Amino acid sequence: MAGTAAGDGETLERELDEMLEIERFDPPEEFRRQALLSDPAIYEQAAADPQGWWAGQAEALHWFEPWETVLDDSDPPFYKWFTGGKLNASYNCLDRHVEAGIGDRVAYHWRGEEGERRDVTYADLHRDVQRFANALKDLGVRQGDVVGIYLPMIPEVVVAMLACARIGAPHNVVFGGFSAESVKERMEFSEAKVLITVDGARRKGKTAPIKASVDEVMGDLDSLKTVVVVRHAGLDGVPMSDGRDVWYDEVCAAADPVCPAEPLDAEHPLFILYTSGSTASPKGILHTTGGYLTGVSTTHRHVFDLKPESDVYWCAADVGWITGHSYIVYGPLANGATSVMWEGAPDYPHRGIWWEVAQETRATILYAAPTAIRTFMKWGHEIPEGYDLSALRLLGSVGEPINPKAWLWYHKVIGGGRCPIVDTWWQTETGAIMITPLPGITSTKPGSATRPFPGVFAEVVSEADGTPVESGQGLLVLTQPWPSMLRTLYKEHDRFVETYFARFGKETYLVGDAARADRDGYFWIIGRIDDVVNVSGHRLSTAEVESAIVAHEKVAEAAVIGQSDDDTGQAIAAFVTLNGEIEGTDELVAEIGAVVAERIGKFARPKRIIWADDLPKTRSGKIMRRLLRDIAEGRALGDVTTLRDPSVMAALESQIQDAE
Numbered sequence: 001m002a003g004t005a006a007g008d009g010e011t012l013e014r015e016l017d018e019m020l021e022i023e024r025f026d027p028p029e030e031f032r033r034q035a036l037l038s039d040p041a042i043y044e045q046a047a048a049d050p051q052g053w054w055a056g057q058a059e060a061l062h063w064f065e066p067w068e069t070v071l072d073d074s075d076p077p078f079y080k081w082f083t084g085g086k087l088n089a090s091y092n093c094l095d096r097h098v099e100a101g102i103g104d105r106v107a108y109h110w111r112g113e114e115g116e117r118r119d120v121t122y123a124d125l126h127r128d129v130q131r132f133a134n135a136l137k138d139l140g141v142r143q144g145d146v147v148g149i150y151l152p153m154i155p156e157v158v159v160a161m162l163a164c165a166r167i168g169a170p171h172n173v174v175f176g177g178f179s180a181e182s183v184k185e186r187m188e189f190s191e192a193k194v195l196i197t198v199d200g201a202r203r204k205g206k207t208a209p210i211k212a213s214v215d216e217v218m219g220d221l222d223s224l225k226t227v228v229v230v231r232h233a234g235l236d237g238v239p240m241s242d243g244r245d246v247w248y249d250e251v252c253a254a255a256d257p258v259c260p261a262e263p264l265d266a267e268h269p270l271f272i273l274y275t276s277g278s279t280a281s282p283k284g285i286l287h288t289t290g291g292y293l294t295g296v297s298t299t300h301r302h303v304f305d306l307k308p309e310s311d312v313y314w315c316a317a318d319v320g321w322i323t324g325h326s327y328i329v330y331g332p333l334a335n336g337a338t339s340v341m342w343e344g345a346p347d348y349p350h351r352g353i354w355w356e357v358a359q360e361t362r363a364t365i366l367y368a369a370p371t372a373i374r375t376f377m378k379w380g381h382e383i384p385e386g387y388d389l390s391a392l393r394l395l396g397s398v399g400e401p402i403n404p405k406a407w408l409w410y411h412k413v414i415g416g417g418r419c420p421i422v423d424t425w426w427q428t429e430t431g432a433i434m435i436t437p438l439p440g441i442t443s444t445k446p447g448s449a450t451r452p453f454p455g456v457f458a459e460v461v462s463e464a465d466g467t468p469v470e471s472g473q474g475l476l477v478l479t480q481p482w483p484s485m486l487r488t489l490y491k492e493h494d495r496f497v498e499t500y501f502a503r504f505g506k507e508t509y510l511v512g513d514a515a516r517a518d519r520d521g522y523f524w525i526i527g528r529i530d531d532v533v534n535v536s537g538h539r540l541s542t543a544e545v546e547s548a549i550v551a552h553e554k555v556a557e558a559a560v561i562g563q564s565d566d567d568t569g570q571a572i573a574a575f576v577t578l579n580g581e582i583e584g585t586d587e588l589v590a591e592i593g594a595v596v597a598e599r600i601g602k603f604a605r606p607k608r609i610i611w612a613d614d615l616p617k618t619r620s621g622k623i624m625r626r627l628l629r630d631i632a633e634g635r636a637l638g639d640v641t642t643l644r645d646p647s648v649m650a651a652l653e654s655q656i657q658d659a660e
């Protein structure tokens, strides 16, 4: 079956269904033979001496001064790593590669929406970062000052981040899909002195006037002294305020070309990244330099089996999320990798664009989110099959649980049956991948992120008292500190302790996910504990029910919510998107119920199924269950501004009305 074309839709369906019976996929022999890590003894070695293991990994970085202590755990949960050591992230990502003579290696094959190609080398970045770092200094930015970055997927976003890192100014990147209001909020919280943004951002053939939108909200921020504007979309008449706004190209041209990297303490803040918590106000996750860089470079090398001389690695996330920070910028650059950077959406100018870019760049590694994979499934296997993806040798998944069917589709249709899949579990807070297969060692089971990375210690514990759950469901915790862990929540130390270290004590990190460990010690992430549904006292994760529903061959995607119910407390309502042109029928409702009953239990069967042409998703691809709850319970809709496509809600409302 490996490597064959998937054939017609029905044959593929049948093949995937047959594969659902396969419990484990061993690393292909050919892959194992060439893998960087192929000896399972690595797990025991790291477990026997975690500090020694991490110190060994940190030695692969360049240090201006060696550390004195690997781990300072004298004041948990405020851990420090590699104390006394001095290094610079920008030096590690650029200078040492240029000094080693690989400056002409491509760091990014950047591909623009309208077919533009820019191949940016390590030497190019080294030159641009030095100039921009000096420009920031000329603008008054000093070590420790926070710099905001609100840029689309263009090489300048990397230059901006590394320029900050070079002079020790922590960056605060805001994902380009967030509104200007959110940017303002984040600049305000972090008291950013400078904001780096763009004239306009292109999306699917349209241009959003970013600078003008920023101006509308940013006016009255005292802390913000300067706005640096990158020319990208070629917009005319961009508003520029005298005394505050400057053009990126002009300040760079005026700056000195040489800017030595500042030797910084290992614990010097590298960046703040705001992420959502269980309350409305976002949490400013703070990462520092030495431990973070050790974590991301080590995991990037070993999880992706990286051969920097020959691999073309594509992480299809946005730089504005942690996945982009760690696995588009710092991990790959620290390892001297060649990456693909795609400016746009997966369906512009056409639905095969990812595969066109992968074919053209001869991408060997692809790292993407399950939501993207499910979308491609929905569009049909014929699209990727029209391209030559034979260079691919490894596939990755991140961000949410991947249901077995999507895993198998990814494996077969995109990976040609020959590529191992690394399902990587981690969070903004963990900085780097925590639970993952090692592709040359670990047998995979579709839907399981498998085992903790060497040097990482995870457990599933009982909700009641925190004792380990041998087999079955519980709360996921990390029981020992790791180098790339968040150090605190920016300016909210109490909230940091309260959120992550109050429940089971100061030495046990509460992840916020429910998980299950199986008899082989494999971890199955069930989902956020905040999305738990309680039906007649049975606790269920929306993700688990969704996974069951999408196992039905006619289902493309499903979102499950707990709807309040007089009889059972909560009842399950499922919004279901069907494949292609298939119509929702009563028969199908019964069939879906049966699949759920079979996979989980009768109590988990949806009480209500709502056919949906599309589901409301945030710009990062997460389904917004809050809105589905509103709609299912007939409430007025809450805030829809963070949706990728707000019109989805109107369509859903009319679908519900039609059904009733």
Ligand code: WTA
Pocket: 275, 322, 323, 397, 398, 399, 400, 401, 402, 423, 424, 425, 426, 427, 428, 429, 449, 511, 512, 513, 525, 527, 528
């Ligand atoms: C979820 C993204 C299952 C999880 C890197 C976690 C996953 C949250 C996986 C963090 C995975 C991430 N399998 N669930 N492989 N990866 N998650 O901070 O619920 O955006 O807590 O970091 O995503 O999301 P964040």
